[in-house]
Amino acid sequence: MGDFKHLVIAKFKEGVVVDEILKGMEKLVSEVDAVKSFEWGQDLESQEMLRQGFTHAFLMTFGNQGDFTAFMSHPNHVEFSATFSAAIEKILLLDFPAVPVKPPK
Numbered sequence: 333m334g335d336f337k338h339l340v341i342a343k344f345k346e347g348v349v350v351d352e353i354l355k356g357m358e359k360l361v362s363e364v365d366a367v368k369s370f371e372w373g374q375d376l377e378s379q380e381m382l383r384q385g386f387t388h389a390f391l392m393t394f395g396n397q398g399d400f401t402a403f404m405s406h407p408n409h410v411e412f413s414a415t416f417s418a419a420i421e422k423i424l425l426l427d428f429p430a431v432p433v434k435p436p437k
Contacts, residue, residue, distance in 0.1 A: 335368065335430045336397045340390040343422040350388070353419050357390065360412045366399040367392055385422055393430070400427065 344350055354372065361370040372390045375383055394400040403409055 334432055336394040336400045337426075337428055337430050338392040338394065338400055338403075339426040339428075341386045341424040342388050342390070342420050343385045344387065344419050345421045348419040353416060356412055356415060360408055361392065363408050364403055364406050366394060366403040366406070368395050368399070369393040386424065397429065 344353070357372070358370070361367045370390070370392050372388065374388050375386065392403075394403065
C-alpha cells in the first residue's frame with residue numbers, strides 16, 4: 333500500500349494573521365516524525381464561483397494510515413488543532429490512500 337494523504341482546504345476568518353498560523357503548522361510538522369512531507373499553497377488563479385471562498389490548501393503525506401492515525405492523536409496536533417480551528421471560517425478535509433499514476437521524477 334502507498335502513502336496516505338491528509339488534505340485540508342480552508343478559508344480563514346477575517347483578521348486572522350495567516351503567517352502566524354503557517355508558522356505554527358510548519359513547527360508542528362517538523363516536530364512530528366509521522367509526517368513524511370508537508371506542502372501548502374494559496375489560491376491565486378481560481379474564479380471566486382469555483383473557489384467557493386476557500387483560499388489555502390495544505391497537504392500532508394504519511395507513510396501509511398497508521399502514521400496518520402498516530403499524528404491525529406499526537407499531543408502537539410491536538411494542541412495546534414484548537415488554534416487552527418479558531419482561525420477557520422470554512423474548511424474541507426479529505427483523508428485518503430494515494431493512488432500514484434505518474435510518480436515524481
